[in-house]
Amino acid sequence: MLELKNIQQTYNIGTINEKRIFDNLNLSLPRDEFVTIIGGNGSGKTSLLNLICGSIRPEKGQITLDNEDITYEPEYKRYKKIGRVFQDPAAGVASSLTLIENLALAENKNKPYNFGFAVKAEQRKSLQERLSVFKLDLENKLDEKVGSFSGGERQAVALLMATVSPIDYLILDEHTAALDPKAADTIMKLTQQIIDMDKIAAIMVTHDLTYAAEYGDRLLVFNQGEIILDTRDQENKQEILRDPTYLEKTYGR
Numbered sequence: 001m002l003e004l005k006n007i008q009q010t011y012n013i014g015t016i017n018e019k020r021i022f023d024n025l026n027l028s029l030p031r032d033e034f035v036t037i038i039g040g041n042g043s044g045k046t047s048l049l050n051l052i053c054g055s056i057r058p059e060k061g062q063i064t065l066d067n068e069d070i071t072y073e074p075e076y077k078r079y080k081k082i083g084r085v086f087q088d089p090a091a092g093v094a095s096s097l098t099l100i101e102n103l104a105l106a107e108n109k110n111k112p113y114n115f116g117f118a119v120k121a122e123q124r125k126s127l128q129e130r131l132s133v134f135k136l137d138l139e140n141k142l143d144e145k146v147g148s149f150s151g152g153e154r155q156a157v158a159l160l161m162a163t164v165s166p167i168d169y170l171i172l173d174e175h176t177a178a179l180d181p182k183a184a185d186t187i188m189k190l191t192q193q194i195i196d197m198d199k200i201a202a203i204m205v206t207h208d209l210t211y212a213a214e215y216g217d218r219l220l221v222f223n224q225g226e227i228i229l230d231t232r233d234q235e236n237k238q239e240i241l242r243d244p245t246y247l248e249k250t251y252g253r
């Protein structure tokens with residue numbers, strides 16, 4: 001269980017741009033849930049993910065992972081248990097390295113020492129086997145530089161890299177937003193496949209309400225730093241996502 005307790009967060013403290021984004025945020029994220037988060041621009045979605053991953057520290061409050069206090073644990077340590085994929089496909093990959101080098105680096109991230117870029121035959125074989133499961137034809141592109149891949153392929157690689165070593169939580173920040181509709185669908189299917197296969201929890205921020213309707217066991221709606229809706233009821237979720245007045249209130253349009 002990942003828990004955020006009594007979180008207070010203010011940006012630009014002491015300046016005219018001071019902004020309190022979270023006043024007293026409380027949220028429990030069990031290990032077996034796929035949580036979808038929607039909400040308008042600036043409502044605090046990325047700030048929440050940054051707090052979870054340790055990219056920012058809360059001003060007040062506590063973050064625990066399986067009852068262990070991780071509030072001040074550095075970001076790189078959290079990435080042993082947490083995988084993250086960003087909106088920009090280029091952010092998650094090393095473009096000048098080959099696919100197999102990218103995957104091996106990601107897989108070696110928790111190991112005490114790294115053997116450089118020389119990928120051992122055994123590791124190559126196991127990574128190739130994992131890739132074949134997803135039927136994206138990536139298993140035939142092991143020695144191609146990721147910089148030559150399409151945006152959709154790069155995002156698939158970023159997703160596979162985030163999940164190649166065992167993690168508990170997958171954090172997705174609008175990870176399909178930069179892709180064309182077909183590539184976005186492929187990435188969403190891959191996301192679900194990985195979550196089911198590896199039995200991991202996921203927290204996905206999206207502005208795509210079709211995906212919010214289709215994916216996730218639980219829906220959170222953010223509005224100005226507050227969780228204004230938290231539901232596991234799929235029917236309730238569909239109703240809300242179809243309700244123009246509700247969405248108008250949430251998105252202010």
Ligand SMILES: Nc1ncnc2c1ncn2[C@@H]1O[C@H](COP(=O)(O)OP(=O)(O)OP(=O)(O)O)[C@@H](O)[C@H]1O
Pocket residue numbers: 011012019021039040041042043044045046047048
């Ligand atoms: N590092 C920062 N320094 C100052 N202000 C910040 C910082 N990060 C976020 N903010 C502000 O906090 C508010 C919430 O931002 P956040 O990025 O969490 O929103 P979001 O819900 O992810 O929005 P979007 O849908 O546009 O990605 C915004 O007003 C933003 O300008």
Ligand SMILES: [Mg+2]
Pocket residue numbers: 045046047173
């Ligand atoms: Mg954001």
